[in-house]
Amino acid sequence: MPRPIDVGALERQLRSFASSGTTLIHGITPEVPVLLAEDMTLLLLRLVGKLLLVTVVPLVFFTGAKLFTVGILDFVLSSHAKWVLRLLIAIIKMHHKVIQ
Secondary structure, three states: OOOOOOHHHHHHHHHHHHHHOOOOOOOOOOHHHHHHHHHHHHHHHHHHHHHHHHHHHHHHHHHHHHHHHHHHHHHHHOHHHHHHHHHHHHHHHHHHHHHO
16 A cells, blocks of 8 residues: 655655756656656546547547438438428418417
8 A cells, every 4th residue: 555645745756856056857756756757647637538529529529410411311312301390280280270
């Protein structure tokens, strides 16, 4: 089981490195790379998630919308659609008369 990281000690070490002008690489402790690796992994996962959200989801949405639109156009241009549309118009007219 890994030992818990003392965040306060890490902050003090980072402040002392920053104030002394020493680079972080020369005075690095074993806990710092683990902490940085965990943060970088989370950052990378968030970045990949956002990239998928921005690219894949719209692609699937627009492709599906395009297929749906093509399906509707095929139906509208078919001969059966004329009868269905006439029936819908008649139902709407009857419903409108009932409401009045």
